[in-house]
Amino acid sequence: MTTLDAPAERTLTLRETGPATRGTRPDEVVIAVSPAFGDPFTQTIVGVPHAEVLRQLMAGIEEQGVGVRVVRVWGTADLAAVSHIAARLSGSGVSVGLLSRGTAMIHQKDLPRLSNLELFPQSPLLDAPVFRAIGSNAAQYAKGQSPQPVPTRNDQMARPRWQAKAALLHLKEFECIRADAGPVELEVTISR
């Protein structure tokens, strides 16, 4: 089981600035968050604050000298769909999709929707360093490199502890879907 150090408490502000558009910079990664990310949910299934998740992902991308945009997908909470929509918005074609409970995926626009570059299915095992590594790898793919995949973890006791909560979070996230709303651009402010 992952032990999480209490991260610094930060405030996350996500302001919608308009419909998400296709990027023109070839050196950018688009992060797409799911409908309930940040509101009403504030943390992943194991309590990593959403502010921390985004901060680490963005830092991981920026450390590679790559630009980052953040969008929210309203129309679905299916991780493959969220990630693929973002990949098609991304100037580099590379995206990171995120569900509120923490499940994440690196996607690329030319891959089939149900495929991916890297998938992180066990949300309870994703902590701040993993999110930073995911950001870093996504940026490296955007630069045309082939990074070593982020090591995946496995915990057989994740099922008894987290499976039902994951189902509950999934159902709640589904309720936040706005089927007729397109993806929107987000301005992200993370402050103490």
Added chain:
Amino acid sequence: MTAVAPRPTEQARRSLRTEALEARPVNLDGFVEEWPEKGLVAMESDFDPQPSVRVADGVITELDGRARADFDFMDSFIADHAIDVATTEASMALPSVQIARMLIDPGVSRAEVIAVTRGLTPAKVLDVVKLMNVVEIMQGMQKMRARRTPANQAHSTSARDNPLQVAVDAAEGALRGFAELETTLGVVRYAPLVAIALQVGGQVGRGGVLTQCALEEATELELGMRGITAYAETISIYGTESVFVDGDDTPWSKTFLASAYASRGIKMRFTSGTGSEVQMGNAEGRSMLYLEIRCILMAKGAGVQGLQNGSISCIGVPGAVPGGIRAVAAENLVASMMDLECASGNDQSFSHSAMRRTARMLPQLLPGTDFVCSGYSAVPNSDNMFAGSNFDTDDYDDWNTIQRDLQVDGGLRHVREPEVLAVRAKAARVLQALFEHLELPRITDEEVEAATYANSSNDYPFRDVLADLTGAQQVMDRGVTGLDLVRGLEATGFHDVAENLLTVLRQRVSGDLLQTAAVLTADFTPLSAINDANDYAGPGTGYRLQGERWEELKKLRHVTSATDPETEVD
């Protein structure tokens, strides 16, 4: 705009008792409140349909409040293939309480109950089992289990996909009593080598053990057709049309797959379980048990002989809601009362609490089921590639002691260390010789020695994975079959193992393993609901743990001798 401020955390003083309780393993388990509108509820939901049936011109025109025009494909399949149209109106007219009482009444035979249950709709079946508490569910299971003699099934896998580990742990598992062994992979390309190792190791431990390899469906079928595996189990079905379609499947496609196995005389069962639909977000507002009952009827309609159920890989979902483990016991009973073989779960990591793990399996162990566990981990859980089981090798002595305490047969027995070492060493040597004969990557003497005394995959020398994967591909490319394995075993001087494997393969010609709940005994007699029908009819009848088998189960690792209390019984 959304803004998320940190939540204040207050540190109130806690009692020392609370701290002690907080530290208990059970508090690492996850529990959630019910949400019936979304199907996050075990078996008592106002949103489940009411039982009803209408028949016109020999066709069911209404099922559980839905007219034929509004049927989804599960309704259509169940109405057209699972429910006996001739008897359904009479069966449905019986009050649920009467059917529930028939289930536990020793004066009513299993056949009489089945004559009624074959005409019931899913909602009616739910209505019946909702009347039963866990003790009544167990009483029902004791009578309704298809095979008279209970059995058990094991997982034999390796965290490194090491075929040698799978072979020797299969051999030990077979020796300890498992009637079926299954494996699966971390790296799927390893499958042909690991499936061969499982098959061969199993036949070293005890002739007649049946093996399967859980894989993507086409490869699983191919290995079965080649005779590298003896049965198939991981053919998943779901209780709602939307989840079925999500997996690019329908009841008809699964039925087609089932008939492919039957065409070659290969035993197979479907897999389903409570919680899968809500886990995938498409429970359509029905309770977990209602949806599982639809799966059970679908399996029956497909004509398969059996079902693995008991939530299986979604056990964390029913395990987290009130009454969830009662619902799991009920789904096992429903499979049995539909005259299907029931491989009854207890095969995935369920709880951090040893007490809770044990309580969860009592409804299957005490009455006995066709396979009490549909995957007891015959390797340490750290090596379990099915993501961990409710029981593993560390629990062998506990399991044997519980059998002895309660005088129940859970399918296992204590085996003395010299015998265990002997079959492990032999299985390793057999696989070594067979790999050499088939020109597969070499197994060294050092590996054989390590395998004999090993506990987990960490105790083995590393193998050359790339060479193994090349060898695995060659097995597929060269079209190696079960018969090639028999030939190789004979050629390398292991006549007895060759004979065992050949006898298992011959079963697919006779088709005896297609009978409900079939297993093979040590002398290769098929034991099924045909020749070992459950004849429980109250105290003193049915399967009783007695005679030679009871003497065997009295043995444990440490029992003080009554003759000479300074020594232990050997």
